[in-house]
Amino acid sequence: MNKLIQFPYSTILVLGLAKSGTAAAKTLLANGKRVRVSDMKAKEADDVVLELRELGAEVIIGTHPLDALDGIDLIVKNPGIPYDNPIISEALKREIPIITEIEIAYYLSDGPIIGITGSNGKTTTTTLIAEMLRNSNQPVTVAGNIGVVATDTAQHVTKDESLVLELSSFQLQGTIDFKPNTAVLLNIFEAHLDYHQSLENYVKAKCNIFKNQTNDDYLVYNAEDKTLIQEIKHAKATLVPFSNKRKVLDGAYVEKGYIYFKEEEIVAIEDIVLVGEHNIENILAAVATAKLNGASNEGIRRVLKTFTGVKHRLQYVDSVRGRLFYNDSKATNILATQKALSSFQKPVILLAGGLDRGNEFTELSPYLGSVKAMILFGETKYKLKELAENEGIKNIVLVDNVEKAAQEAYSLSQEGDVILLSPACASWDQYRTFEERGDMFIQAVHRLV
Known part of the structure; x- marks a missing residue:
């Protein structure tokens, strides 16, 4: 098991438990650090509270008192806790460094690290990279924002094993x-400004991925993203561009129906199963990385000829009597649904709706x-109905939920149609998560078979 050999802190406050905080606290304790934990939601009788206390941690529950900062030389913060939280604001005044657990994972990891970030496409690209390496007999472990705590994983990574990390702006x-x-920097769109307070802060957080790199490292970036073009001027790493618009000789690109890397033909576009123009960008980034x-080229081709997508992200579900069903429940905003719709040339029956955040959907x-x-559900169904009417769409059906939407879509469909769940809205008006919403759609589709 890897140890925190050069970690330059001794007395640490872990702020917020959940999976990442718990993993960080246990790892720090196992490495002989003095650990204080503060969590708002934990209860005295919770197993994790009892376990951490038994391991030697001081655990404060139900509050984040400012005196929890006394004697502390580092804070490990849950990524979801904003920087305007009172205890974080006080820590900044006291000039106490604040990290998320991926910093610990960095100190623990004994092998090469591949980090992927961007406003869209992170999970798909992360998964593609990992599968391409596995299919080339390269040892690899995946963690980070993809749902696996990096600290837990990094303890066991060997020097010959790549740690592939999906990274959010909150973590970075x-x-x-x-x-x-x-x-890997895929793209930057305006996002999470409620957390970061400004686009400038958001961009800076994303670009932390390359701030410590040297010319011995690689920075794979989208050569068509104007924001990234400006930001990478500060990078010291070896730059490797990708572009779906033009030939970039020192990177990955599309030419005459093929994907190339540094003038080497890799795979024909027509052989790639994953649909969507935006996924070509993700594929180019993955190929370069x-x-x-x-x-190997064969390992990369094997993946691209079989990979149908990450669950809930423009995921091909099934074909039912010639109708193609796609689950894009992760499309929780208008931009994501725009990308999904632009992926198909066939007639589409769109299933959309969800939490009302004030959008008018004219985009x-x-x-x-x-x-x-259009089959519409959730809080926004009347707004989307108005949009559909204004666009001259004749078949508009309002339903109670995703299950009924799948049934109605099938009844209206013909052979060759695409039935696409791409809500353009968050799920929280009816479902706990977008995953739950997508799973219910998948179940409804399978009941049609």
Whole structure:
């Protein structure tokens, strides 16, 4: 098991438990650090509270008192806790460094680190990279924002094993020394401004992925993203671009129906199963990263000829009597639904709706040309109905939930149609998570078979 050999802190406050905080606290304790934990939601009788106390941690529950900072030389913060939280504001005044647990994972990892971030496409690209390496007989472990705590995983990574990390802006803002051997920057769109307070802060957090890199490291970046073009001027890493618009000789690109890496033909576009123009960008980033880390062309081709997508992200579900069902429940905003709609040339029956955040959805209008019907649900169904009427869509059905939407869509469909769940809204008006919403859609589709 890997140890925190050069970790320069001794007395640490873990702020917020959940999975990442619990893993961080246990790891720090196992490495001889003095640990204080503060969590708002934990209860005295919770197993994790009892276990951490038994391991030697001081545990404060139900509050984040400012005196919890006394004697502390580092804070490990749950990524979801904003920086305007009173205890974080006080810590900043006291100049106490604040990290998230991926910084600990960096100190623990004994092998090369591949870090992937961006506003969209992180999970798909992370999964593609890992599968390309595995199919090339390269040892690899995946963790981070993808749902696996990086600290837990990094303890067991060997020097010959790549640690592939999906990284959010929340995680990256809490880094000091973190440095991936290969950093991947997919794109930057305006997002999470309620947390970061400004676009400038959001961009800075994302770009922390390469701030400590040297020219021995690689930075794979989207050569068509204007924001990234400006930001990478500060990078010291070896730059490796990707582009779906033009030929970039020192990176990955599309030419005459093929994907290339540094003028080497990799795979024909027509052989790729994963749909969507935006996924071509994700594939280019993955190909470049995989090649830089030892993947074979055959391993890459094997993945791209079989990979149908990450669950809930424009995921192909099934074909029922010639109707193609796609689950894009992760499309919790208008931009994601725009990308989904632009992925299909066939007639589309769109299933949409959810939590009302005040959007009017007019930005979807240019993307509705192939939509023959809309099945609408959730708080926003009347707003979306008005949009559909304004666009001249004749078949508009309002239903109670996703299950009924799948049934109605099938009844209206014909052979060759795409039935697409891409809600353009968060799920919280009816479902706990977008995963729950997507799972219910998948179950409804399978009942049609």
